[in-house]
Amino acid sequence: MRDAAVVCRELGCGEAVDALSDAYFGPGSGPIWMDEVDCSGSESTLKICSSRGWGKHNCGHSKDAAVICSEVRLVGGSHCSGRVEVLHGETWSTVCDAGFDQQDAEVVCRELGCGLPVEVLGAAAFGRGEGQVWSEELQCRGNESQIHFCPTSSLKHSCSHDNDVGVLCAFNVRLVDGGSHCAGRVEVLHRGQWGTVCDDNWDMRDAAVVCRELGCGEAVDALSDVHFGPGSGPIWMDAVDCKGSESTLKKCHSTLWGKHACNESKDAGVICSGVRLVGGPHRCSGRVEVLHGETWSTVCDADFDQQDAEVVCRELGCGLPVEVLGGAAFGRGEGQVWSEELQCRGNESQIYFCPTSSSLKHNCSHDSDVGLVCSDSVRLVDGGSRCAGRVEVLHRGQWGTVCDDNWDMRDAAVVCRELRCGEAVDALSDAHFGPGSGPIWTIGVDCSGSESTLKKCLSSKLSQHNCDHSKDVGVICSGVRLVGGSRCSGRVEVLHGGTWSTVCDADFDQQDAEVVCRELGCGLPVEVLGGAAFGRGEGQVWSEELQCRGNESQIHFCPKSYSLKQNCSHDSDVGLVCADSVKLVDGGSRCAGRVEVLHRGQWGTMCAHNWDINDGSFVCRQLHCGEPLTMDLAVGGSGPIWMSNVDCSGSESTLKHCGSLGWGKHSCTHLIDVEIVCSGHRKPRLTGGPHSCSGRVEMLHGETWSTVCDADFDQPDAEVVCRELGCGLPVEVLGAAAFGRGDGQVWSEELQCRGNESEISLCSTSSSLRLNCPHDSDVGLICSGHTQAQLVNGSDSCSGRVELQYLSEWGTVCDVSWDMRAASVLCGQLKCGSAVAVLGSDWFGEGSGQIWADVFDCQGNETHLSKCPISSWSQTACSHKQDAGVICSGEFV
Helix, strand or coil: HHHHHHHHHHCCCCCCEEEECCCCCCCCCCCCCCCCCEEECCCCCCCCCCCCCCCCCCCHHHCCCCEEEEEECCCEECCCCCEEEEEEEEEEECHHHHHCHHHHHHHHHHHHHCCCCEECCCCCCCCCCCCEEEEEEEEECCCCCCHHCCCCCEECCCCCHHHHHHEECCCCCEEEEEECCEEEEEEEEECCEEEEEEEECCCCHHHHHHHHHCCCEEEEEEECCCCCCCCCCCEEECCCCCCCCCCCCCCCCCCCCCCEEEEEEEHHHHEEEEEEEEEECCCCEEEEEEEEEEEEEEHHHHHCHHHHHHHHHHHHHCCEEEEEEEECCCCCCCCCCCCEEEECCCCCCCCCCCCEECCCCCCHHHHHHHHEEEEEECEEEEEEEEEEEEEEEEEEEEEEEEECCCCCHHHHHHHHHHHCCCEEEEEECCCCCCCCCEEECCCEECCCCCCHHHHCCCCCCCCCCCCCCCCCCEEECCEEEEEECCCEEEEEEEEEEEEEECCCCCCCCHHHHHHHHHHHHCCCEEEEEEEECCCCCCCCCCCCEECCCCCCHHHHHEECCCCCCCCCCHEEECCCCCCEEEEEEEEECCCCCEEEEEEEEEEEEEEEECCCCHHHHHHHCCCCCCCEEEEEECCCCCCCEEEECCCCCCCCHHHHHHHHCCCCCCCCCCCEEEEEEEECCCCEEEEEECCCEEEEEEEECCCCECCCCCCHHHHHHHHHHHCCCCCCCCEEHHHHHHHCCCCCCECCCCCCCCCCCCCHCEEEEEEECCCCCCCEECCCCCCCCCEEEEEEEEECCCCEEEEEEEECEEEEHHHHHHHHHHHHHHHHCCCCCEEEEEEEECCCCCCCCEECCECCCCCCCCCHHCCEEEEECECCCCCCHHHCCCECCCCCC
């Protein structure tokens, strides 16, 4: 909410009502500029808040943040009660009680997410305000979503702050019969009457919304089957489906009000927690904080013992306490240190039920904030490491297994994330790690893949299943990943603690490579590449040396040396290319042949049963080989037949993730193995121009180069072509065979690039609508190339007038188009440290020749000026009396 407050203030939109996550208003597109934003709440703009840095993130657009601001607020009471104040311009004004009625109150309460109005109070019931009394009168009809949409008229009364109006709104949800206001049967208020919620599809995401709405901390359990006893009256909601980010339960999807097929034996319940663990590596470890009123407070380590720890871990569904840590082991908290002392006996279900002492015996500061490590609520067993094995979950104090119905890689990804075990490598079924014992707690798990814990995923009821332990699921997570290439190629990074680190190329050999490729299910190593071939990483370079023998299943099992022999930087980050898990063989090229897939170290074929164009298209695309031209039955296959009845939707990341009968399950012979011929990897080139970054656009399709029709080529297509060729940004798209008429065919497809793809093969295509496009319409393209730069007439090479080379011609830059962010990129590009000053008005003397670029729109973190967007490459209206200059620090950092 502090971050949201800054956004609302910057936009002049009043108070923040809600800080929303998980793409609440739909996913955006383009770059993700900010991650881990941390505002104090007092900043004037969001850009001033701390974050990971421009463009640095580990997010997708499914996690886009959102804000709801309000131009009305209630002051002097709580979030849902107080003196009414409205934002007019940049000033908050009170509202006269003589011009405020029930319809106005309904809109205010609705806009603030506070249910229905209980009472409208005049005569400054919540205290006299300050500043102006609003000079207008609201005339709401009562059905508006915000007062912004209400008509207004001039105020007919002479009002003072003695007439400031107040409103008392009602919460829309409550928990009853649970022993506290934060636990019990869920009841919602609708049209003045309280009713219950049916437990169909009720899960932890729904519970999280209830707990947040009530200010009751974190959701611990989502309960069904009238756990807190049956309610009475109407059943208002059924089939509730919250994303988890909603501010109120009423904002979640459900059936229509009162429409259901339930009775009171299915009333839903929730247990929220007034305690949380903050700053730890996972949900079940961190600094202990308790909710007192609406404020989270830390707890003094001198007043927290084993019995208190048992209750906290139990309340959070985190098993048993492993360790109580004092001395602010998880960082110093903020705000208050709790002024009471817990005196739990150890058998309570929540700290709410623990006795407390109001006479704290110690004078504590945040240096004494207590921390706690619990055993968590999911574990992997019998797999040889804590990151591989049979999945077991803790529920109501007892460990049980998970049934493999619908178990897939998205579910496995959540387990690996919850355990801080890196990426999911395999989702296993049929008791791969041996059968468990005890209850089978979960069946039909259906995770989206973004959940923080397995308990938050959808599943069938715990008590209803037809599984036995022969169907227990397993997971293999990986403590290694490849970054900057594809799933099976890239910079090697290993997970150490909770941090990913790169690996030095001097300490990585063929045996290490074999283990990494094997662990990721990517076949055999093709090439080990040093010198940061996949880009320089960030953070630490790993301080240990792998000494794998080459036969290990995971790098976790490789010996390591703690005396790294090389003094490595990110310039020495090692990269690796593996053979991937699917290939086409015996077809004369990598884009044609019999389909084979790698499973558990062995290559096998694919059965043709139910094989269709969708499956073939997926294989060709995975191999970057275009689209299937022909599909037929293959001969000459041997070994296992790994997959049959394959069913790819097209959204899977690898062929292994497509539906099938299961590994090795089939009724086939090698006479019906699948064979594909793909169209081949599309590749662009520019020909006929004065240099390699300009010319006629030609595309390789199959084995034939074809020209492209100018009517089928636009700016996003140009951006991708320039990017793939390493030629910077597009300067101009030229039609009418500007670089000469080509030979042979004109390409029969139309590119539909978004502009952010790394290569043309990743762009969508459709059949061209211009069926008779002649070579007189061949499209040409000029890219910016790699912008060369220099500083001249300064005291050294790191200060002076800015000069840039474009198309072999040097020119200056106008000072009105140049700022500190562009200067920062230039200083970095020239290895001259950081920017100290930007100087205009020909500080370093007048240049000559062209004056380039209207605007360089750099963010400041680019590595080269050619990566900054520009408005044009042409001569500007500036004169050389406005040539820009830059002074860099002169030290490479």
